[in-house]
Amino acid sequence: MMQSLYDRLKDRFNLGEFTGRRADLAFVTVSREQLRPLLLHLRDLEGFTHLVLLTAVDWIEDDTFQLTYLLNDRARARDIGVRLMLPRDDTQMDSIHDLWPTAATYQRELREMFGIDFPDSPRVNEDFILEGWVDIPPYRREFDTLRFARETYPERPGRETHDPATYMKQQLYPDGEDNG
Amino acid sequence: MSVRDVLSPFAAWKHLFRDPVSIKDPFNREASERYRGFHQNDIEKCIGCGTCEAICQNGAIDMLPVSGVDGVQTRPGDSGLRPRIDYGRCCWCALCVDVCMTGSLSMSNAYKWVEADPDKFRYIPGVDKKHWDDYEHGYRRPEGHRLNAPERIEMPELEPGERIDSFAEIVGGYSVEQARLEADRCVTCGICVATCPTHMPIPEYISAVRDGDYEAGLKLLYDSNPFSQICGKICTRRCETTCAASHEGDPIAIRWLKRHITEQVPFERYRAIIGEPAAATGHSVAIVGAGPAGMTTAFDLARLGHKVHVYEAQSHAGGMTRYGIPEYRLPFDTIQREIDLIVSMGVEMHYNTRIGADISMAQLQQDHDAVVLSIGLWLGRSTRVPGSDHRNVYKAVDLLRRIRDGEQLQAPKSMVVIGGGNVAMDIARSMARLQQQQHGQIAITLTALEDKSHFLADPVEIKESIEEQVTILDSRGPQECMVDDQDNLLGLRTWRVHSIFDENGRFAPSYDDGDEMVHEGEWVVEAIGQMSDVAILGDELTEKLDWNRGRIQVDEDGRTSESWLWSAGDMVRGPDVVHAVADGHRTARSIHAHLSALDKQENA
The missing domain is CATH 3.50.50.60 (FAD/NAD(P)-binding domain)
Structure with a gap:
């Protein structure tokens, strides 16, 4: 079912690779120019009327953010994920809030958590859940969660820890060598 | 206003005596089965490797000494430390449970705990007893869900057919890619370091493999072991027996990673990396x-x-x-x-x-x-059984030395080896090669006092000996090297071993003489241990020295x-x-x- 849909749309929207997960779930990759025409086509002509979610993955090794637009076709009970690769150093993306108003909320979240901007999306620059956030967007993989936690939340007095190898040396062979 | 509007308030009254759908006592409700609540730790299973601490993104875990509590003790393979969790910082993500190398750490579904003193919310699960310690429900790492690859990257080796007629090196060595994958499995906890007799900085040199910084790795090796190339090939690798990864998978191939470093650095660079001697x-x-x-x-x-x-x-x-x-x-x-x-x-x-x-x-x-x-x-030890002074009864160490010294030994058509240690395997496998070269077939029987599960040899040696057609017979006690009238050696007569040690743990093998076998062999080779040739010291010094x-x-x-x-x-x-x-x-x-x-x- 999903394969035939892909075959029909492949050339028209210049689709990238097809990943079939299940009979009723597949993913395709699309370029930034073709995203909007593809989404419109899927919504208005193929029955994918519902935007389930819009999310991102940080492929820091490839210098890329992956956006995933997951659409649902209620009538035929099937989902399609539209993937779009965005260079990490140019993180502006076209808003689709005019296609699905709920997209504005996802885009606001992505702006906050990944630093991916969607100009013209309603309230996109307002705090979403991270009120008063001052660091880099926390879902970017270069964000050091542990460092942030240490710097932001002071230790209660009374903390101490031991490195296993060092502690074992102290206990078992303090002079540098055991005699075993 | 319709009639319905007038009556509807009364319609609600029919629900007056129904059971409420809300929960009667929301304060004592059990959480769902896989709820992530307060931690549990099986402290006997835990080895204190600190991987939970290393992965915690909130800095909520400390490793604290608990030696003496419930049998926990700092010993090879166990740091004697156990994780303490600060619930002022824990975000209940369960990464610590997912990464736990032994599977000792889990989370109960207990989520309620009222306390006036904030410091109480910091405790060592399993050591500081809590009522949820025995809770059956809570978050456990799901079956098959592993953050670490449990299986070792296989080492390329010559197949038995390829190796049996030559002394060519069997092990091929990892490629850079294979070594990095293997190094990636290491959590660099350092539990192994105490077990290494010379305490090589194992986590550090494995990190060097991961980073591809082989020169730094080589420096670490030679600062602690000038036999690093040799140990990279034949070390008894006791470190691997205490590797944290061995609890739920294969231990890290520490020996092969050491070997890999020595193979990646050009030999002419070694001297410069190790540095000049002092004045x-x-x-x-x-x-x-x-x-x-x-x-x-x-x-x-x-x-x-x-x-x-x-x-x-x-x-x-x-x-x-x-x-x-x-x-x-x-x-x-x-x-x-x-x-x-x-x-x-x-x-x-x-x-x-x-x-x-x-x-x-x-x-x-x-x-x-x-x-x-x-x-x-x-000096090889002798069994001293009758006939063991025959000219065709040899000591394994003597034969191995002659082979490695380049002597062209004439291999006998059949041979019996006495011993179940690595030296026994070494001589059996060396002679198998000579037999294959000279006679085109192998006839070697190896007999050992121990049963197979107690052999002293490295299990890999036993496996490879069998692959090389050595017949291994366990629980056989040598009784006689049998010699015929013309003074030809016929083979070894053995009895089945009942037990090796007496009730006081002394070496005193007992046999079942009803279970006798004769193993044919033109040679018998004893590989039952060695001693030192201290006669070279001379009488005077021997007298002066203390002996044990x-x-x-x-x-x-x-x-x-x-x-x-x-x-x-x-x-x-x-x-x-x-x-x-x-x-x-x-x-x-x-x-x-x-x-x-x-x-x-x-x-x-």
Whole structure:
């Protein structure tokens, strides 16, 4: 079912690779120019009327953010994920809030958590859940969660820890060598 | 207004006596089965590797000593530390549970805890007892869900058919990609370091493999082990037995990663990476025996600027690694590179020089500030069963030495090996190769007192021996080397072993003489242990020295009862290369301290 849909749309929207997960779930990759025409086509002509979610993955090794637009076709009970690769150093993306108003909320979240901007999306620059956030967007993989936690939340007095190898040396062979 | 509007308030009254759909007591409701609540830790299973602490993104976990609590003790394979969790920081993500190397850490579904003192919300699960310790429900790492690859990257090796007719090295070595994948499995907890006799910085050099920084890795290796190329091939790798990854998967291939580092750095770079020796101190040390213990001592002392002379009875250095370990496990050039490196530190070698014959201990004492005796275990022990003095009954160590010395041995058509240790496997597999080359077929029977589950040999050796068509018979006790009227050796007669030790744990094998077998063999080879050739010391020194059950008595630094004489390696510690290396370091440190003290006395 999903394969035939892909075959029909492949050339028209210049689709990238097809990943079939299940009979009723597949993913395709699309370029930034073709995203909007593809989404419109899927919504208005193929029955994918519902935007389930819009999310991102940080492929820091490839210098890329992956956006995933997951659409649902209620009538035929099937989902399609539209993937779009965005260079990490140019993180502006076209808003689709005019296609699905709920997209504005996802885009606001992505702006906050990944630093991916969607100009013209309603309230996109307002705090979403991270009120008063001052660091880099926390879902970017270069964000050091542990460092942030240490710097932001002071230790209660009374903390101490031991490195296993060092502690074992102290206990078992303090002079540098055991005699075993 | 409709009638319905008038009646509807009364319609609600019909619900008056129904059970409410809301929960009666929301404060005592059990959470869902897989709820992530307060932690549980099976502290007997936990080894205190601290991987939970390392992965925690909130800095909520500390590792604290709990030695003495519920049998927890700092020992090889267990740091004696246990995680303490600060619930002021924990975000209940369960990464600590997912990464736990032993599967000891989990989360109960307890989520409610009222306390006035905030410091109470910091406790050591399993040690500080809580009522949820025994909760059945809560978050456990799901089956098959692993953050670490449990399986070792397989080492490329020659197949039995490819290797059986030559002494070509069996193990091929990892590629860079394979080594990185294997290094990636390591959580760098460092639990293994205490187990390594010479305490090599294992997590650090594995990190160097991961980072591809092989020169830094090589420096780490040679600062702790001048036999790193050799140990990278044939180390008994006790470290791997205590590896955190071994609890729920294969241990990290620590030995192969060490080997990989030594293979990635060009040999001509070694010397520059290891660095120059210190300026000459004017002290001179004699070392007797150029095996791993002696040469490690030589390496350390030479790097410290002392003049070292090594006296070796054989024509090459390396000791048992050169004359005892077959070439298919350890090629000559590996040993030679190791020795050349040590010699390049300014060590002076005196080959073919036998103590007692070519030079006396008294002479060495007179010419040097300190003397080290590290002559190993070169005399094979005999079973002393009837017939064991026949000319075709050999000691495994003697045969191995002759093979490695290049002698063209005429292999017998059939042969019996007595012994279940690595030396027994070494001679069986070496002779199998010679038989294959000379006769085109293999007929070797190996008999051991132990049952298969108690063999002393490395399981890999046993597996590969069987692959090479060695017939291994366990629980067989030698009774007689059978000889016919013409004085030809026929083979070995054995009885089934009942038990090896008596009730006091003493070696006293008992047999079932009703279960007798005769194993055909033109040769019988004894591989049941070795001893040291201490006769070279001469009567006078032998008399002076303190002895302990046939071994020279040494203190923990390897010093004998004679203040000028140290002893190191197999002859005092038993046979093992990496133990000998550790012993060499210890001895060198002790001698260096002694020489430094001499300097101070002179200056005072």
